[in-house]
Amino acid sequence: MASYFDEHDMSNGEGSAQPRPDQSLLLRILEMARLLQEEMDVEIVSDLGFMSVSGKAPPASKKVVEELETKLISPASACLGKQCAICLVSFVEEDETKVLPCNHQFHSVCIVTWLKQVNSCPICRYELPTDDPNYEEMRKHKARAKQREYEQETLHNSMFG
Amino acid sequence: MTNIAEARIRREFKEVVKSDEVAACNIKVELVNDTFNELRGEIAGPPDTPYAGGQFHLEIKIPETYPFNPPIVKFLTKIWHPNISSVTGAICLDILKDQWAAAMTLRTVLLSLQALLAAAEPDDPQDAVVAQQYKENHSIFEKTARHWTAVYAGGPKSYPDLDSKILSLKTMGFEEHQARAALSSKGWDLERATEYLIN
Known part of the structure; x- marks a missing residue:
């Protein structure tokens, strides 16, 4: 009696190292999802870092x-x-x-x-630069995030506004 | 105490005394001694909140580095609020910690505390039990806060049903405040409060 695989004109897959095309596409999608996830995690971690490392802002430069x-x-x-x-x-x-x-x-x-204690104006909290590289990095990161948000909104408005 | 701290408190003291808020009986500051490093504050519970009608007393300690560091403030009047410890009166408020700014004054601190009574931040709690009740059983929270305001801050609303539960714990030999605190944190469930007190 012919095997199931013979009847259906297929090999049983054993020993075939080559992933099928749909499988490799799936793998690539998974890889992309993982990368995206990682990027998001980095963002979350750095936000948390900002909160915990310095609840209080560093001195002005x-x-x-x-x-x-x-x-x-x-x-x-x-x-x-x-x-x-x-x-x-x-x-x-x-x-x-x-x-x-x-x-x-x-x-x-x-x-x-x-x-000498905090980098901001006591009245309006305008921030002066600091000598703390981590804090400056975080500030740039936040400014970039804000810029991205603004750009996305502008794009959205130009399409649907 | 350094000169700048004392000189500033003297000026601020005058500012609070002649402010509109004092005229309206909203806030008050009194000296405890003549060195200006310890004061007593008082704020009125904001209207349309469970604290309305109550007067809340505060302990204010002025550090030597004031105004470069915030005053150290806690509630002397017992209060049921997510951001204030129901046990110690310690306050969780950003401007009294890392968000302090040297241009803030006793007046702005007292007004901020009044605002905190009107708008709690349950996600940044000082008292986890109160915060959980605030989020999960808001009507019990409001009733409890109103009850505490009446008992400890001279508020107007009394709840005979809550009083009778406290009385039954008192007849079992528990101290009144202890009984109230246990019932409050157990959602006024007499059985659970008793169990909690016994353990």
């Missing part, structure tokens, strides 16, 4: 702090009665102050003490 311009309070600006948000004392003539890129002004001593 020493160089950037040194390069902040010092501004003396003029008689005219002393009259405005503005105060330093760190020590809550009003600026008086000849006070030495620094202005951050976000335009917030503080006594030099006050803001330098703060920036």
Whole structure:
């Protein structure tokens, strides 16, 4: 009696090392899925890393702090009665102050003490660069993610908007 | 205490005392001693929350490095809230930890705590038992929080059914707060609370 395989004009597959075409396609799809999954995992891991390594942001870059311009309070600006948000004392003539890129002004001593601890403006949290490579990497990563999101939205809007 | 910390607290103290919120009886700060490193705060429970009608007392300790580090704050009044320990009064709030900024003040801290009472963050809990109840059995959570507000913070709403359960545990020899805490964490199931207290 002819075997099942003979009747159906097939080999029984034993010893055939070559994967069939549909099988290799399946393998390739699986490989792609694995890669995608890995990429997602990297993203999740790095997000977690950001949370756990530094719940608190690192100090501002020493160089950037040194390069902040010092501004003396003029008689005219002393009259405005503005105060330093760190020590809550009003600026008086000849006070030495620094202005951050976000335009917030503080006594030099006050803001330098703060920036030795955290890299952001005490009022608006504008972030200055840091000397911490991991934190900077994370920041770039976040900026890229945001940019991607923006691009995707723009693309979506141009197609369906 | 360094000069900047004390000088700043003196200024802030004046700011809180003359603020609109004090006028409206929403927040209050008092000195404990004349060194300005320890204060007592008070916030009113926000309206339309289980804490409405209650007055909550806070212990505020000012570190020497203030305002470069946050004040250390905890609830003295017992409260049932996912982000506040029902045992110690410790608070889980980002601005009192890593999100502190030197431009924040006693006034903004007290207002943030008031906002926390109005909007809990159950996914970032301080008290895991309360947080779980908040998510899984919200009506029991609200009732419990309202009950605690009435008992400990002078809130208006009383629940005779809850009081009678506490009474039955008291007659078994348990202390009142212990009984209340056990019943609260066991969803007011008398049997489970008793079992919990015995073990």
